[in-house]
Amino acid sequence: MIKTDILIIGAGPTGLFAVFEAGLLQLKCHLIDALPQPGGQCSEIYPKKPIYDIPGYPEVLAGDLVDNLMEQIKPFQPGFTLGERAETIEKLEDDTFIVTTNKGTKHHAPVVAIAGGLGSFEPRKPLLDNLSKYEDNGVAYMIKEPEVYRDKKVLIAGGGDSALDWSIFLADVASEVTLVHRRNEFRGALDSVEKVQQLKNEGKINLITPAEVVGLKGEETLEMVSVKDTSTDEVTDIEVDNFIPLFGLSPKLGPIGDWGLEIEKNAIKVDNTLDYQTNIPGIYAIGDVNTYPGKLKLILCGFHEATLMCQSAYQRIFPDKKYVMKYTTVGGVTGFDGSKKEAPKAVVKAID
Numbered sequence: 001m002i003k004t005d006i007l008i009i010g011a012g013p014t015g016l017f018a019v020f021e022a023g024l025l026q027l028k029c030h031l032i033d034a035l036p037q038p039g040g041q042c043s044e045i046y047p048k049k050p051i052y053d054i055p056g057y058p059e060v061l062a063g064d065l066v067d068n069l070m071e072q073i074k075p076f077q078p079g080f081t082l083g084e085r086a087e088t089i090e091k092l093e094d095d096t097f098i099v100t101t102n103k104g105t106k107h108h109a110p111v112v113a114i115a116g117g118l119g120s121f122e123p124r125k126p127l128l129d130n131l132s133k134y135e136d137n138g139v140a141y142m143i144k145e146p147e148v149y150r151d152k153k154v155l156i157a158g159g160g161d162s163a164l165d166w167s168i169f170l171a172d173v174a175s176e177v178t179l180v181h182r183r184n185e186f187r188g189a190l191d192s193v194e195k196v197q198q199l200k201n202e203g204k205i206n207l208i209t210p211a212e213v214v215g216l217k218g219e220e221t222l223e224m225v226s227v228k229d230t231s232t233d234e235v236t237d238i239e240v241d242n243f244i245p246l247f248g249l250s251p252k253l254g255p256i257g258d259w260g261l262e263i264e265k266n267a268i269k270v271d272n273t274l275d276y277q278t279n280i281p282g283i284y285a286i287g288d289v290n291t292y293p294g295k296l297k298l299i300l301c302g303f304h305e306a307t308l309m310c311q312s313a314y315q316r317i318f319p320d321k322k323y324v325m326k327y328t329t330v331g332g333v334t335g336f337d338g339s340k341k342e343a344p345k346a347v348v349k350a351i352d
């Protein structure tokens with residue numbers, strides 16, 4: 001069981017910055033994200049797009065903003081459960097929570113902050129009869145750890161950047177890489193398309209277009225993928241260890257929608273007059289996932305909401321301690337690991 005002070009669901013910019021604000025108050029955080037990497041929409045949808053409305057940055061690439069946030073929260077040593085979706089929540093008698101993921105990982109915390117953005121990004125799956133039989137038995141929809149594919153025969157399907165980039169990357173890792181796409185043209189970046197073409201010419205990628213995967217075979221684990229050449233309708237069985245359809249991800253509020261929270265237009269209603277708490281005390285919702293009068297879905301607003309949430313979370317965790325926040329400073333504090341590394345800390349004035 002993973003234990004923490006604030007369990008943050010969603011490692012987008014809002015969730016990441018919440019770790020910093022919590023750390024200033026000496027609260028530990030653990031983040032769960034369905035994606036294999038932190039950064040939410042910034043990493044998944046537009047890492048190379050410049051953002052112009054982050055205070056202090058006239059211009060910053062979304063991917064660089066995420067890197068900077070990760071650097072900023074490093075002293076506070078957050079824990080991460082990545083590539084797993086928060087599925088269920090249970091409130092215990094002492095008003096703390098246990099959140100369990102779709103892979104069964106359990107997290108225990110007195111405060112849960114949902115920073116789930118547009119929702120968890122769910123993979124678009126191909127329509128194949130026995131697909132679910134091979135999920136985690138040869139079929140995967142995202143690549144969490146490329147080393148898993150070392151010396152394996154891998155078949156990737158898709159025509160976007162993910163399919164192209166991973167085919168290029170795995171060409172040096174897997175023993176065999178086959179890329180199947182239903183069109184001859186790809187949607188991904190031109191230089192990636194050219195690189196795939198080059199690797200095909202060098203015999204490092206087996207490129208099959210226009211084609212689609214029409215069947216999966218194997219006793220218990222995946223052994224064979226049937227690929228149909230859509231220009232001739234000819235079907236060929238290809239021996240594989242892994243099939244990775246990369247057809248994109250679509251966000252869904254998903255299981256959080258069934259947690260008894262007040263939902264309005266696919267977003268979680270919160271009290272914006274105080275602390276972004278939901279209708280369930282101890283569960284907060286911050287960033288794009290929440291709604292209140294005048295809500296703006298901007299990174300800047302998520303940062304603000306995360307800051308106020310942490311103040312309220314502190315009071316919930318330490319109901320007997322009363323303080324007034326003065327300002328944030330740096331230095332003079334030992335890192336969470338007890339080392340001499342200095343972590344920023346909030347200057348607070350005790351009033352009790």
Ligand SMILES: Cc1cc2nc3c(=O)[nH]c(=O)nc-3n(C[C@H](O)[C@H](O)[C@H](O)COP(=O)(O)OP(=O)(O)OC[C@H]3O[C@@H](n4cnc5c(N)ncnc54)[C@H](O)[C@@H]3O)c2cc1C
Binds near residue numbers: 039052299302
């Ligand atoms: C193309 C584009 C351009 C944009 N440009 C700007 C801009 O210039 N300036 C600006 O301020 N904003 C911009 N935005 C909006 C900005 O990206 C969002 O406001 C911001 O990403 C919200 O951050 P967040 O952390 O709240 O949510 P997200 O970034 O959506 O992150 C939420 C995370 O929660 C995870 N999650 C959700 N549910 C679960 C679950 N059940 N279990 C586990 N994980 C879960 C998701 O996988 C995701 O990683 C842009 C958005 C897009 C799409």
